[in-house]
C-alpha cells in the first residue's frame with residue numbers, strides 16, 4: 001500500500017501564507033430545510049436512489065445558523081461558503097419575497113460579525129419550481145430571468161465584501177440535468193444541453209454585470225467541479241483519446257468560454273457546440289475549484305461508447321460512496337489551472353464522505369500537502385473551503401454519505417465533532433501543515449503501518 005505522497009514530510013516550508021483563508025462550505029438546499037424547489041419536486045417523483053427519501057427539514061441550518069457559524073469558528077475557519085436559495089427569494093416568477101431577502105441579509109451580517117468572510121453562491125443546482133416550465137435554460141429567456149434574480153442578490157450582498165460564486169459546477173448540472181436526465185430538469189438531449197450551456201454562461205455574465213453595478217467591492221467567479229481523467233487501459237489509444245476529450249470538455253471548456261468569450265465543446269457522439277458569449281471575455285476574477293477524485297475511462301463498442309470507473313490502484317480504499325482517494329490529482333489540477341487559465345484559485349470544495357470518521361484527517365493531510373506544493377510552485381491559491389461543515393443531504397444519495405467535519409444526528413439534529421476537527425483546527429489556526437496524530441487517527445495508523 002502506498003502512503004500519500006508527503007505523508008511523512010512536514011518541514012519549514014509547510015506554512016500557509018498569512019492571507020490564506022481556511023473555511024468551510026455548505027449549500028442552501030442541503031442544509032437549510034423546508035425549501036420548496038425543483039429538487040423537492042424531484043424527490044416527490046421518486047427520483048432519488050432511494051425513492052422514498054426526502055430532504056425535508058435538512059439539518060435545520062435555517063434556524064441554527066448562529067450555532068453553525070460558531071462551529072465553523074471553533075475549528076479555525078475564517079470563511080464560510082453558503083448559497084442563496086433562488087426559490088426562497090423568488091417563489092413566484094417576478095415576485096420577490098422581501099422577508100427572505102431580509103433573512104439572508106441578516107444571516108450574512110451575522111456571519112461577518114462572527115469573523116467569517118462570506119463566500120456566497122447564487123446558484124447551487126436548484127431552481128424555483130416555475131423555472132423549468134417558464135424559462136428553462138435552453139431558452140434565451142432564462143438569461144434575463146437569472147439577471148432579475150441576481151439584481152436582488154446584489155441587494156443582499158451590498159457592502160459585505162463577499163466572494164461571489166455565480167454558478168456551482170455548471171458541468172455537473174449539464175451532465176446530470178441535460179445529458180443524462182438524472183437530476184432536474186431531467187432532460188437527455190445533446191442539442192438542448194448545448195443551448196442550455198450557452199445560456200448558463202450568459203447568465204454568469206448577466207449576474208456579473210448586476211453585481212458589479214450594485215455591490216461595490218466584490219470578487220466574482222464560478223465553482224468548477226474538476227475531475228482527473230485517466231485511461232483505463234494504458235495501452236489503448238481510444239482510452240487515451242477519451243481521456244483528453246473529457247478533460248478538455250469537462251474541466252476546461254466552460255472556464256475558457258468565460259475568459260475568451262467563445263464556448264467550444266466537443267463531446268463526439270454526445271454533444272458539440274461553438275457559440276460566442278457576448279461580454280464573457282475576462283469575466284472571472286478567480287476560479288473556484290471543487291476537487292474530489294479521479295475517474296478511469298474506457299472506450300466501449302456500444303453506445304454511449306464510454307465506461308467510467310473509480311479504481312483504487314494504490315489500495316487506499318474507496319470512500320464510502322466509492323470514489324478513489326487521489327490527492328496527487330489535486331496538485332495536478334491546480335498546476336493545470338495555472339498553466340491553462342492563469343487565474344487565482346479558491347478551493348471552493350474538497351472533502352471525503354467518511355461515515356466512521358477515521359479517514360478524514362489523513363485525507364486532509366494528503367490534499368493540503370498537494371496544495372502547499374502547488375502554491376510553492378507558483379499557483380496563486382487564496383483559500384481552502386472544506387466540504388462540508390457538517391453532514392447534510394447529498395442530492396441523489398440523500399442521507400447516506402457523511403461529508404461533515406461535524407457529524408449530525410439526523411434524528412435529534414445534534415452536531416458532534418468528528419476526530420478530524422482537532423486536526424483541521426490545528427492546521428487552520430497554526431497555519432502550518434503537520435501530520436495528523438496516528439493515535440487520534442486509526443486510519444492513519446493503519447496506513448503508517450502498511451506504508
Ligand code: FCB
Pocket residue numbers: 027030168169172225290349387394395403
Ligand atoms: C459537489 C456539490 C456539493 C456536494 C459535493 C459532495 O459536487 O457541489 O453540493 O454535493 O459535491
